[in-house]
Amino acid sequence: MSRLAFTWNLDAQACDLVVAAPGGELDSALATAVLISLFTDARADPDDAMPYEGADRRGWWGDYAPVVEGDRIGSKLWTLARGKRRPEDIRKARDFSQAALDWMVADGVAGAVAVEAEAYGDSGIAIGVIITKPDGSNVRFDHLWNP
Numbered sequence: 001m002s003r004l005a006f007t008w009n010l011d012a013q014a015c016d017l018v019v020a021a022p023g024g025e026l027d028s029a030l031a032t033a034v035l036i037s038l039f040t041d042a043r044a045d046p047d048d049a050m051p052y053e054g055a056d057r058r059g060w061w062g063d064y065a066p067v068v069e070g071d072r073i074g075s076k077l078w079t080l081a082r083g084k085r086r087p088e089d090i091r092k093a094r095d096f097s098q099a100a101l102d103w104m105v106a107d108g109v110a111g112a113v114a115v116e117a118e119a120y121g122d123s124g125i126a127i128g129v130i131i132t133k134p135d136g137s138n139v140r141f142d143h144l145w146n147p
Contacts (some may be wrong), residue, residue: 040074051081075100085119
């Protein structure tokens with residue numbers, strides 16, 4: 001339980017920070033972890049396609065000296081901000097999302113994480129995340145991303 005949480009604001013295509021009422025708590029740690037994992041920009045590798053000419057490779061500064069070797073925060077979803085939703089873009093969105101959430105299994109936060117992705121509207125992608133908790137129960141998170 002926490003007094004702070006992130007929620008996804010579909011209209012703004014960004015996270016909002018929610019503060020619990022005085023004396024209240026929010027049961028949101030897992031949802032917040034999913035949002036940070038998906039919508040923080042991971043650093044693109046040199047061979048990744050950039051969404052436009054001259055784009056920098058972004059990434060979180062803390063990834064330059066991680067506590068655990070190879071540990072990275074975020075996803076490469078941002079690299080898909082080209083406007084078209086070809087089948088290969090949908091596949092990449094699913095793969096990027098899965099890679100961004102795999103840490104949950106490695107760290108014991110989840111027993112399994114499964115990601116679904118499909119085209120939504122003209123340029124959006126619907127991302128569904130099913131997390132199997134260590135106790136065997138499932139939690140589903142659905143996000144619409146429209147770069």
